[in-house]
Amino acid sequence: MNRGKNGLIVSFLALPLGLYSVFVLFPYCAAMLFAFTRWSGLSSVIRFNGLNNFIKLYNDEKFWHALSHNAIALVILPPITLGLALFFAFLFTQGTRFARFFRIAFFFPQVLSVVIVAVVWSFIYHPTVGLLNASIQAIGIKGLTSFPWLGDSRTVFGAVLGVVIWQSVGFYMVLFVAGMGSIPADYYEAARIDGASPWVMFWSVTVPLLWDTIRTAIIFIAIAAMDLFGIVLVMTNGTGGPSRAADVVPTYLFSTAFSDGNFGYASAMGLVLLVLVLVLSIVSLRFTARESFEY
């Protein structure tokens, strides 16, 4: 089996790793070095700054404030998003009517440009002509007339997370559907002969066999929860929301780098974020590492 193994490993890894090193890893490592400097990002004058940026970061309330929002997202997003995605993917294997139509439709939010997403949700959350306030009124709940969902520090982050879930469910659903595609039919056949209900089959066949994909999805969504850059930027128009109530680390980092002209400090944040997410990924990879099924 392993004849010519080493040659294959080297030749298959060389090109991807080479490209990746030159165009991604090298620039990223260079950027990480800026974390130890004072650099405006605009000149070749780069002053070495030791750990000063990190000390400043430790005492920076705004950074912790932003990080706390990422943490909230990290708790909320995975169960809801992956739960829904898995649920939908499962339903599609149940011979549901219109499955093809649903599968296409559920992916729509992924196809929509971020500009559109921002505008359409801005209208949905709109205080006066918004659909959300209209539906709340239709149910008969008063007292929320003209409530500004994106203009109130108590609701803005929740409103943004709602959009994230809406948008990402389709993505994970497609991942799961693809993963389910590689599960051999005999397993279901066997389970069916045993008289298993669809729900039991889901838990005893689909989930275990899909476990590797689910793990991947968990890592993806954890990384996404620690990011949220694009969506927060467009939903709060770059301000981080009222009282910065929707500010996340990447948006704070972005404004530090670009509007404050402090690339060194921003890079320090980037590095801290990187370490946090790496640790998180390694932990969750270990944590979820259960014996994946051997066929």
Add this chain to the structure above:
Amino acid sequence: MATITSPRKAAQPQTERSLATRNVIGKTLILIILGAWAVIVIFPMLWSIMTSFKTDQEIFFSPWALPKTPVWSNFSRAWTTARLGEYLLNTLLVIAPSLFLTLLLSAMASYVLARFEFRGRMLITYIFLIGMIFPLFLALVPLYFVMRTLHLLDTFPGLILVYVAFSLPFTIFFLTNFFRTLPKELGEAATIDGAGQYGIFFRIYLPLAKPGLITMGIFNFLGQWNQYILPNTLMITNDDQHTHYVLSQGLYYLQAKQFYQSDWSGLFAAVTIVMVPTLIVYIIFNDRIQRGMTAGAVKG
């Protein structure tokens, strides 16, 4: 949770009828849930397409109403202002090779990472992970210098290589797990039949990985199609012809413009034009995934 029935109980004949009704109720319930979500996701899509036929005043004064008369000129204005025609060709010239390379290189790396134990395997996995986490915009300046040194600034091959490099981590991460789920025995059997390592990959596993490759193809197509940060920095043409600009840059231009000079209808039209190809690609390839997975589907 109400649908949980233990296998033994389900097999009992006396429950068959109630099971049947339950089935109907269950199916209806499923349809309702799916239908509700479908409305939530389809509505914005239809709304944005509908909105591209409205005037600015209609968009803002009555956002939910249908256009009184469809304004086709939004599209022609968007087409010319954002130079979409020119940029479409550029985008295709970049994306076609870059997608092919992304999938091929990722599949190679993933296959090796998934199937062989060797020293440094986990390290390589984590190194690829870095590319998914660190904020891209902090690394733009060093990347620019790399590209300048290699004389790749403002060239299609340069952008293609960068796209491939930036697409690798995500794609490899997914495909590694995908290859891991493919049965080992096939490879072993082939080895006995005398197939070489390369032959096993190209003739056996690569075709088997089709659903995964197509899925990644879709995601990377979307990502590269909409990517603007990279071309924005790396594809600066120093004359007015803008010959190397890609679609997302044209769209970006319109977006920047409307921020100051409202032309929402034009912007929506442009976004619709840019979106339609992605939609078509998804619908076509979605069926391919479907074909790949029917083997595993259960008629319940």
Add this chain to the structure above:
Amino acid sequence: MSTEDEKGVSRRKFLKFAAITGGAAVLVACGSSPTTTTSATSSAATGATSGAATTAADTATMAATMAATTADTATMAATMAATTAATATAASTSASGSMPQVAAEAMNPLGLQAGTVDGVFFAGGFGDDYIKYAAKLMQQLHPDTTVKTQSIQKVQEQLQPRFVAGSPPDVIDDSGAGLIAITDLVRDGQLMDLTPLLQAAALDTPGKKFQDTLFPGSQDSATFDGKPYGINISYTISGIWYSKPAFDKAGYTYPKTWDEMLKLCEQIKKEGKQSPWTYQGKYPYYIYGIVWNMLVYQAGGNDVLMKLDNLDPSAWSDPAVKRATEDLYQLWDKGYILPGTAGLTHTESQTEWLKGHAVFIPCGNWLENEMKTLTPPDFNMTVSNVPGYADGKGDANAVNASGGETYIVPAKGKNPKGGMEYIRVLLSKDSSKYFAENVRAIMPVVGGTEGAKLSEGMKSAVQLVTDSKGVSVLMNFPNWYSTLQKELETHTGELMTGKLKPADFMTTMQKAADTVAKDPDIKKFKRTK
């Protein structure tokens, strides 16, 4: 030249400016009105030359170039005159038509040499046609110079690497959402001191230096520690907007003082048909940069704003700041603001206002162009000053006007003189007129709207400038200190939604200002007038 003299001059200039704009509508009817012709008088020539020679940074080289090329310029002027007829058709995309005639001493006061000018320009609301128009103009003026124009959207993202690499362009329109903070470039020594440009002869205003053709105060926001590091090529006038016909129909009169404003708000609220106010909720800039700063000025005069700019440790507890903040807060406290305003973007809130849901909205004179496709006919939006105090220290007619759309010339560019020359051409009367007519905005150029047609809203804005007699209000610290600006943005938003009481607003902002004052990493700026 003393300060007093400058004021005298500026006052006259403004009167002239007003007279010109008043007759603008009539003039434009004539279509291609003849552009100002200039004759080369020797006295003006020597004046300009000596002016340039005495003040230029690279005086030696420039003076030498000037002397050497004097003979050349004369012939060039002749050539220009000869080619004017030919170029008239080429430039006929503009309403004004032909190439302006240029006096010999105004041909090339900066000593530009043959070569290329590499220009990179933000293309936002103004588009880029006016940029290309000026480039064409410059090429006609200097046939041996090639002007490259490149339009971009995110200035920092796209130009940052070029600055770091030490190969920036020769001239940049540094504007838009992704602009490079000029303070950062100044701190790093990346920008040309534009004094030579200001001292050079104006292109088509005979006998004037370039700087004397610009509106007074228009360049203040691009001046750092007294040195001009940028040129603002647009001039914006801000105030409170309302629909004149609707306002008159309801029988309202525009309040003269803030107290009257609050009374009118009470009346509007009681009538119950519309809310008195709305604002661009997600961007509290419109409140602090248009309303609050004016109230502070009206209460305490320029000195208080100067204290704020200079990060004075007691600035935020000044009685004028207190009065202004408390009075502004009344809008929220008394329920005069359209419910839900805090959740609206600029377009959305301005739409609510256009629909008649609110009477007043603060904005700059870009409002008209920005909302032109949404504005109902006969809305006739009009702008007035923020009403102040009968017993205040500020000039009641002072206008909230400032320069914007800043052009910069990088110090390390290949051809900085070319960059400066481009700005000189761009801010000529000819190009200003093109700008006024095609972009519907104003360049801070005296006589720049000569013969151009102005809209009703623009006319009311220009009227404010005329009435101000050259007194404009300036608050610089948000431009100087981005971190402080963000704090102000956040806390103004909180003040306007009742999350922060005026007293807390003041203490919070003082703390933020103190933090900036203490941070050694932040470059500080001062102003003394």
